[in-house]
Amino acid sequence: MKIVMTGGHHSSALPIIRELRKKDPDIKIYWFGHRHSMRGDRNDTLEYIEVTELGIPFFELKAGKFYKTFSVSHWIKIPLGFIQAFYLLMKIKPDLIFSFGGYLAVPVVVAGRALGIRSFTHEQTVVAGYANKLISLFSDKIFVSWKESVKYFPESKVVFSGLPLRExxxxxxxxxxxxxxxxxxxxxxxxxxxxxxxxxxxxxxxxxxxxxxxxxxxxxxxxxxxxxxxxxxxxxxxxxxxxxxxxxxxxxxxxxxxxxxxxxxxxxxxxxxxxxxxxxxxxxxxxxxxxxxxxxxxxxxxxxxxxxxxxxxxxxxxxxxxxxxxxxxxxxxxxxxxxxxxxxxxxxISTDPVQLLVDEILAYEKKKK
Missing domain, CATH: 3.40.50.2000 (Glycogen Phosphorylase B;)
Incomplete structure (x- = not known):
């Protein structure tokens, strides 16, 4: 099974990745993310450091977002992000996309939908962000960390999972x-x-x-x-x-x-x-x-x-x-x-969000077979 993971909260993904590898050593995971955190920064992000330390292929996505102040360089990255995501997904041909919030995930999930690739999404915050509200229109299942967040998403898609934390x-x-x-x-x-x-x-x-x-x-x-x-x-x-x-x-x-x-x-x-x-x-x-x-x-x-x-x-x-x-x-x-x-x-604390999310992924893998 091939999974593309992406989004602004890589900390949620790491414990899931570790558990997935225990359950299925043959699983292949790819990461779309930011190598640098913001304009002018030349240092590697914690996201890049921790993901690559796990031996996961890291693809830097040059996606843009809508800022309150107009910037040509930012706005032009929005369509470029969709084109790049489309190209990478065509190349990798994943079975599933799993996104973890943030504007970076939008072009990946939308491009995946156009290519017929199913996607799961996880919302970390109490109040759903703009990106995940948009993503929910294209995602097959939305997992939320807080019961208060359920109301922001389509009832037929939303699942309360809790927030995956590092042990x-x-x-x-x-x-x-x-x-x-x-x-x-x-x-x-x-x-x-x-x-x-x-x-x-x-x-x-x-x-x-x-x-x-x-x-x-x-x-x-x-x-x-x-x-x-x-x-x-x-x-x-x-x-x-x-x-x-x-x-x-x-x-x-x-x-x-x-x-x-x-x-x-x-x-x-x-x-x-x-x-x-x-x-x-x-x-x-x-x-x-x-x-x-x-x-x-x-x-x-x-x-x-x-x-x-x-x-x-x-x-x-x-x-x-x-x-x-x-x-x-x-x-x-x-x-x-x-x-x-x-x-x-x-x-x-007594629930196990990591195990729940891993089971959902493996159940999808089994169903696909």
Missing amino acids: SILYQNTSNFDLHNDMPTVLVIAGKTGSVKINNLIEENMERLLSRYNLIHQCGDHSEFKSYELLSNKYKKIQNKVYGNYFLRKFIFDNEIGEAYGKASVVVSRAGAHTVAELITLNKTCVLIPIPWVSHNEQYLNAKILEKKGIGVILEEDYLNGDTLLGAIESQLKKTNEDRHYSESVEK
């Missing part, structure tokens, strides 16, 4: 973050591309933070902003003045993520779908800084889920500075497990 968050398999003090540890997750806002805030307040806490800081990687170099240089200047340990990573890969979460007293992060789901699973106290400009205010709504559970506080960008960040961290450190309350979403 590595549950296990501490490394000892790379050696803490030589009793200070609380804050895990800062700036995202795959690296939030410049968060990284700059940490850099500006590093001495204050490391006087109170240890920091494990995932800063992302972008060739234009060079946050990693900026943060490294700042730490070198102040390391003899502070007591806290500072561990800086461009990315925290699967082998380290369990240790990072396990040693964190508080997590400071954006509020993307996967991060929110992982924090729910681990019941981890957190400070959430939603991206304000994403469609449907998606990250703010994600953050509200954790706020309602009593494990998250929301710190909006308009009010983000060194004082408010330290205040939010201190407030969260004072919380105890007894103060937290739970709701139905926590029960999703």
Whole structure:
């Protein structure tokens, strides 16, 4: 069986790929994606790094999207993306397309429909994005991570599956973050591309933070902003003045993520779908800084889920500075497990989204034969 996978949330795909290979070693998987995250960036995306590490052929798709501001270079990529997707699908001849949200998946699913290739789609967020709403018209089955998302898709196609998560968050398999003090540890997750806002805030307040806490800081990687170099240089200047340990990573890969979460007293992060789901699973106290400009205010709504559970506080960008960040961290450190309350979403841990989605794929393979 041949499967083409694509979309903006490769983190959902990786555990599915690993399980598929266990069940069917002969399965062939191809990935259509972005090698670079945005304009001006020359560094490889985490998507490209993690997909190719699994030995999966990676095809860079030059698809465009509709921006609020007009740009010829962006708009011309829209038809080019459809042409490229059509050509690649003709060449590979997959049995199934499995998309994971985002505008990149649109030309692949639509071109696949024109070629008679069936497709499955997975929606990661609470509020369905524009891309997946469009894709749902052409996709044969839509899987959703949250029960609240069912209403956005055709009833005959939608299936509640939950969100596939990496098992590595549950296990501490490394000892790379050696803490030589009793200070609380804050895990800062700036995202795959690296939030410049968060990284700059940490850099500006590093001495204050490391006087109170240890920091494990995932800063992302972008060739234009060079946050990693900026943060490294700042730490070198102040390391003899502070007591806290500072561990800086461009990315925290699967082998380290369990240790990072396990040693964190508080997590400071954006509020993307996967991060929110992982924090729910681990019941981890957190400070959430939603991206304000994403469609449907998606990250703010994600953050509200954790706020309602009593494990998250929301710190909006308009009010983000060194004082408010330290205040939010201190407030969260004072919380105890007894103060937290739970709701139905926590029960999703007991279900197995990965197994459900793998079974759906293998059932389709068996039916096709």
